[in-house]
Structures are given as structure tokens and as C-alpha cells.
Amino acid sequence: MMFVIFISFTLSSITIINGVHFRGGMITWEPVSSVTNASPNITLLIHQRYAWSRSHIPCTQTNIFNRDLIGDYSFNPIVCLSSSTQCNSADYNSQRISSDVYCTDINLILGISSSSRSQSLSLRNNTKLVLAFKGNDSWLSLTYGSPAGEGWSLPVFIDLTLRPGIGINHSPTSTMPLRINIPIGILTSIEIPMSDNNVNDVIKCRWAKSAGTINGLSVDECAGACHSYTLPSTVQLRTFTKNRCQLNVTLPYVGYYIVALQIEDFSSNSSTIALSSVPLQFVLYGFDSYNTRTTCMTPPRITNMSPFPTSNGGNISVTVNGQYYGVIVAQTGCVNDTETYIANFITKSPSAMKTSSFPYAQNNTSQYSMELQWTPTIDQLGSTLTFCAIAIDVNDYSSDPFCVNFIVGPEITTTTDTTSTVTVTTTVTTSTLMIMTTSTTSTVVATTTATTSISTTETTTITTSQVVTAITSALSSDDGRILALGLGLGLPLILLISLLA
Template sequence: MCWSILLFFYFFIFAFGVHFKGGTITWAPIDPYDNRTSINITITQSYLWTLTHVQCSNNVPTGTSSSSSANLICVADCLTDGGYSTAPINILTKCTWTSSSLDMMKSEASKQTTLSAGAHFYLAYKGGDWASLHDPPKPGLPWTILTYIDLRKRSDGLINTPPVAKFVSPQYAIVNRTVQINIPVSDVNAGDVVRCRWSTNTSTDECGGICYPNTVPYSTTLSNCTITFTGHKAGVLYAVAMQVEDFLNSTSNTPMSSVPVQMLIYVQPEPNCLIKPIISPLDRCLEVQVGDLISFNIFIMNLCTPTVTQIADFVVSGDVTGMSRSNLTTSPTNLSLSYVSFTWTPHINQIGSNQLCVLAFTSENLQSDTYCATFIVSNSSNRCLTTISTTITSTTTRTTTTSTTTRTTTTSTTTRTTTTSTTTKTTTTSTTTRTTTTSTTTKTTTTSTTITTTTISMTTTTTSSTITSTTTSIVTTAFTSSTTSTSIISNVTPTTTTNAPGSSIPWPLILGLSLLALLLVTCCVVCCFYQLLWWRRDRKNTKNRSSNYDMYGNPNTDRSHMVGSQQEAFQTSSAESSKYGQVQATEL
């Protein structure tokens, strides 16, 4: 009997070890409010395998009943395992999806067990061997995937539910380029703080033969569940092991649970097109009611020339139970646009958050950023109060010359315009003009004898497609790539602009422009008012001056033009003249 078990493990190691690509183990209580002495929990195993060497079946990895003797085993605190060791769970999982282009298969299994209340222990899947890892190669390394289960009540009276990590393995990195690999994590317990750390092999073995930094370059770092990695030799395979843990608050240092994440990173040669595909975020309501059937499409845009590379695969790294999907479909009217259709009817036991995470691969194994959408299931008819849609971004950087590429998806027309460089020389006076716009740069320099004008216009592609009454609009600028088109070579640096719900509005800019406009209007009003007063006063002064002279320029003595003392003087003079005339008449 002992010899048969030993032979089985040797067979398992050599037949399947080199085809193991990583995985995770998590668990959750059926009822976090359960106050009974026995607690029902679900333990979920998720593993990734090489498709061409492991059969897609209901009994992965071996597809035979003999593998039932391999179990998840308690490795620490087994005296408080709540009775798990008397009825252990085997490692058999069910094939859930495959990818022939990536030579990948994923298997999962969720199995229920009953443990004593207050149980806490470490559960692990031990095996071997990993494929040959690192440079120089390190063959025959064993694996240990370990999770920590704790059914003791939290300070808020609940049984804890651990975080969940959504990822695929292997991850692809381009040689001599730094890539940031983000591991999407979520936790159903509101307020819990989730942290990631490297797995260790100190008091408890969490990582077997791939503990940090044994199987990654020394420059590899982990921060906020994001791995920063640079591979300097193509064709080399690396392995990483990390633990995802949740804490009651930001000041706590005692994890309530620990979930493993183990995966491979493959360093590949530089592809012909370095612009990674983009997954368009969902624009529909993500709040759904129990029993309602929902349907939606997720679109993927290929920003490379379709004759160079195509969208080859669409991978669901984090699935939602009961959600079905179609095969990857390329739009018949736009070869750069692909989509996958989803349908789902949520059940009563799915009330709460349900996260779907996906990513796309090109035919050159260039992967998109991971896109996650969180669906909120409720029994209420008042839906769409909130919409949660998250894009998990991984960044690849390299020092290059930067130019700009703009692509827009609108309505159903396709227009492609390319303006080449032209040079004109002429003679004129000294003038210098510099003008910059978003997609065109014009620089004109004029000397006193010669003007050289160079115009460079970037390629602008407007692509439109209408699929099932859905219009997808994607704007992408400044990608890291080295592309060649119509004998024009441009080196570009990758930056992705994502417009998501809830993005910030540039209030300082809007306020500044508003104040500037108000100042200009005020100046115009004051200027007009001043000019009106000055014109009326000048007109009055001109009229007064002109009334004191006749048409020949002589002083005007007409009484109608006299005022004040002048009129009185005239009357006095007239009276004296009249009196003088009377005296003369008397004398005669």
C-alpha cells in the first residue's frame, strides 16, 4: 500500500509538475452570522495548467479517480483545525475554460465542509515540480500553496470572509521593459484593509521552492498588490508567490485571513506591435435584481494594424457564478473591434457584490490591462443608484522619443488620413511664428533671406462601428511602441487615458476662465460708459463755443445770445443812450 501511494506521487510529480502554472486557494463561511457550534464553509481551489499536457476534464489534474488520494492538508495549528483532518478535501478540480492560443487551462472546485466554531489552522496544497525557472535555470522546485482559515468571531461579531484575488498565469513581460503587474483584489467585508506581501518560508512554509527572491530578478518589488518586474533575457520563466491578507482597520497588524497567489511570468521577445489592446468599460447599469436576466457585450479594440497582429484571446480571470459568455467575435465591419457577449440571471444567494474581471491578448501575447466590473445584486427595484466599474492598469515604460497617436470610435464610418512631411523655401522679411495644436505641430521660422516651413501631421484614424445598437468610443494617446507605417517610423511611449465614471472635473481651470471672462466684460462696460460721458461733455463744450460767434467769426451781439452780466450791460447802455437823446431834444 505504501509503495503504491509513493508511486502515485512520483507519477503525479513527473507527469504534471512541469505543467503547473500557479493558482490560489480561498474560503468563505456559508453564513457569516452563524452562531452555531458547527460552521459550514466553502473552500475554493483555482489552478492553471498547460493545456497540451493536462486534459480538460471533470477531474483535473489527472482525470483519473486515483488522484482522490491527494488532499489539501493541514500544515500548522492542526490541533485547532475544527475536525478538518478527519475529513480532508481532495485536490480534484473541474476544467472551467481553455485557451488554445495561450496553451492554458483553468480548473476550479468549490467544496463545502463543516468545522467546529472557532477553528483556525493553515491549509496547503503541496506538490512538485515547477518548470525550470530563473536564469540560470533552477529545475525541480516544489510548490506549496497555503491559506489561513480562521472561524473565530471578529470584533464586529461576524465570521470573517477573506479577500479574493483575480489573476491569470503566466503573465507576459517584454524583454528589457519594466512592467507593473496589478493583482485585482476585493473584499466583501466593508471597511477591511487588504494588503499584499511576499510569501515566506519561516515558521510556516508558504511558498515551497519559489520564495522571494529566489525565482525573480533582484529588482522585482511588490507594493499595493502591484509587482514591478523587468526581465533582461527573452525566453526565461520566473515564478512569484505572494499572500493577500485582510485586516480589521488600517492600524491593525494581525491578519484575519491569508490567501495565496502564485503565478508565472514569462519574458518574451519584443513583438512587432507594442500597443496593447484596450477593453472598453461597460456603460450600462451594474445594479441588477435577483431573477432578472441581463445581457451585455464587452468590446476590445485592437490598436495595431490588423495585418500585423489580431486579438487572439479573451480571458476571464475572475468569473461570476452562473454568468455565461460567447466566443470571441470580430466585427464584420471593423477588423480592429472584437467583442464577447455575456448573459446572467443572478440568484438569491448572490445578493451583494459580484466582480467580473477580464483581459485580452493579441496574437503576439501582448495583454491588455485587466478590466473589472462589480455587479451589485439586490431584491430592490430601485436600481442604478451606483455604478462600479474599475480598470486595473499595468504600465510598461521605456525611454523613447514621444509622439502622439489618436484613435476614436464613433458612428459607422471609417476614415483614415495621413499627411506626410513637406518643406518649402522662399524669401521674405524677418518673422517667427510658432503654433501648437493637439494633433498637428507647425513651426515656421523666417530669416531675412530664407524661410523654411516644415509641416508634420500625425496619422488620425476614425473608426466607427455599430454592434447591437452599441457605440464604443475609445481615445488613446502616447503609447509605448515602435511602429512603421508608409515608410514613416515613430517611436512612441505608452500612456493610456481612460474616461471612467466619476473622473475629476478641472474646477480650477473652469473658475480661472470664468474670472477672466468677467474681468474682460467689466473692462468693456467701463470703457463704453467713460466714452459716452466724454462724448456728451465734448459736444456740449463745442456747442457753447460756437454760439459766441457769428457765421463770419465775429463776436455775436444778438440779445438772444447774451447771458448774465452781458445782457445787463447792454440794457444799461441802451437806457443811457435814450436819456441822452431826450436831453438833446429839450435843448433844441
């Protein structure tokens, strides 16, 4: 039996060489089916999502609708960092997956292209592999520090050993946006959301290292994004019980900074052996909070999504080929300040979801909205796809992320059977015919002075789609029978009358 594993990467790119364009990403994975010891192969889903400078990796609404692939090269595969023996015995080298993923979001104001994709991968049971998305080009230009050696490296550790009572492990994941705005000169605490399908696992975060160790293998986990030269030395990363990860940072200058982390899961709080390890790398933008366009210094917040009032973290059910229309609503931090407004939304969307390019004001001038439009496709059936948004006001203050989960169900088809009765009544008297019809009943009456009469009633059950055809056919055939009946009875009557005369 074969099983599938899915690995996730976060990225958005286009075919470019020697550019300054990478803006972060994430890779995660999960098994598709339950597994037994007898299973020779395991099928996984590999999830990737990335962000790029739109000037180097262009993306349009047409690309989003068509689910076009974008990436750093036309085919830049996820490489296997484990030994060649391990990579070959696991069957990875024969089916390497691409880092090209679907264009999902564009932000015209910030100049960002974003993308994501889930791809299936079948590996041998009990496999332990370290894969990575690596690039030789550069991150975006940084205000603080300089990426050493440039480039990027996002490694992911996959362990397909069966866990007693659990089966194959699921890697942890995060809905963390790939860009966060924070004011300079102010200590800011950023909560890194983390979750795991194995609910009893302990999730921890740590800094990615230029000489890290994953499953005994020495790995460059961050390339040009290691925190020792992209963040101030005062930055702190704290991991807590109950799966909490917190970044405490004071940015000194306006501009861009990089955060590179590894998120790992453990069987218990005391365990030091990671069950899996996934990369999360994103950008911080420091803005000048002392020189803003208005006096409002309270961040905005996203209040809800409609038409189904949905709170942060809620679920929305959708169906394959069923159109979803939604509106996400944000409110400024200063309700009575008419000069402060929502200037932008940063989104993380399922593939092929269309979003409005700019916020528009509600009747209440402190509330602003963005429209969503989406028709799930058959390959998304059975998936739970997360949409996240951040609202940014005119002063660059940003809201907390607001996320909902779309649960994709099967297409709904409706077949309605309707019974229609067609009644034909015939009375023969003369050769003169009068026809009265409605949409469902045809009544044919022939009148003469003779005393002979014939009455027939026919009942036909038809479906809705056949109503017009059935009625038309019934009328045509009845007319023919009526004419034949009139001739068949009328001519003998005339002959009889002539003989009697």
C-alpha cells in the same frame, strides 16, 4: 446551529505524476452565515482556482459544459498543516476537501487549462487552522531560475474567532489573472487587485517565504516558486494604504517567471497580526517587444460587454436556468493599423460558461469580440460570480483585466391565466343540425317550422394550457346534448302532428 465557510483555491489540473504543468492558483474563504457565540460550528465556503499546462491536464468544451472535475490527482486533499490536535478538534480531518475543481476555461493558443470551485466546510467555532494545497510535481519550465525542490505550496490561514461588531472574518481575495504578459527590458508596474468583504479592514501583500510564519506556525509558503530564485533581484513589491499592491519588475529574458504572494487583512493599518492569509501565485511571460510582427506598441483594451453595456467592475443580473448570451469587445491599441489585431483572450469564467475559442473581427477592423454563453445552475443561486478577461494582440501586448460580476437570482416562472368564454345557443325547429365553431366559441343552431325554442349560454374560465382541451371537451359534450335535445323535442312534435292529422 451550523454555519458554512467557503475557501477558494485557484487551479486547473488532471491526474498526472512527475509532470511539468502547474501554472498558479489561489485559495480564499468566507463564512456563509452570521454567527453567534452559541454556534458550535461555522460553515464556510472554500474557493479554489488553478491553472495548468493543457498537455498534462486536458480540458475540453465538453468538460466545461458537463462541469467535470480536473486536478493533479484523482483525490489530492487540501492538507492541514496545524498540529494534529488542532486539525482533529476543528473537525477538519474527518471532512477534508479535494483540490479537484471544475474545468472552467481552456486556451488553445497558450495551452492552458483553468478551473475553479467553491466547496462548503463546517468547522468548530473559534478554530484557527493553516491549510494548504501542496504538490510534488513541477511548475512549468522556467526561463529564469529553477524552482528549488520543485513542487508547489499554497497555504491559507483560517481564523474563526468572533470579531466584535463584525462576526466571523472574511478573507481578502483577488481577481488577478494567473498569467500576465510584459515586455522584456522595460520596467513594468503591475497592480495586484485586492478586495475584502469587511470594508474597513486593511489589506496588504507580501512575498511568500520558504520559511514563513503564519499564526506562529513555520510554513513553507512557496516551495518551488519563491521569488529569490524565480525573479530578478531587482524586482520590487510595494504595498500601500488604501489596499494597493504593486509589483515593479524588469524581465531580462523571453520566457516564464513565477510570482508567489501572500495577501493578508488586518484590523487597522498599525496592526501586525493578520486576521487571515491567502496565497496568490501566478506566471509572468516576458516577450520580445523589439521584434514584433507590427509596429504597434500600444496595448489593446477591452471596451465593454453587451447586450447590457457594462463597464469594468459592473454587475449583471442572471437567473437560474435562464440563458445568458453576451459579447465582450476589445480594441487594438493602434486604431489605424490594419496589420495589428486581437489574437487571443485569456478568461476566468464561472463554471459551465462557454466562450468562443478565438476572437472574431467586428465591422470596425480594430475591434474584436468573443462570445459568451451560460445557463446558471441551481447550486449557483445566490452567488456573485466574477468573469474576467484579458485581450492579447498579435505582438503579445495584453490589456488590463476587465471583470464583471454575475449576480445569480432565482428562476423566473410565468403563469398566465386567460378567461375564455364558450357560448352554446340552441334553437329547436327540425332534426336538421348546423354547427359553426371558432377557436373559442361553438354555436349550434337547429331549424324547424315549430315555434318551440330553447336557448342556453355557458361560460367557462380556463387557463392558457387548458384552452384546447376545454374547447374540445365543450364541443363534444354540447354536440351530445344538442342531439339529445333534438330527439327529445323532435319526436314528440312528430307524434303530435300525426295525431292532429
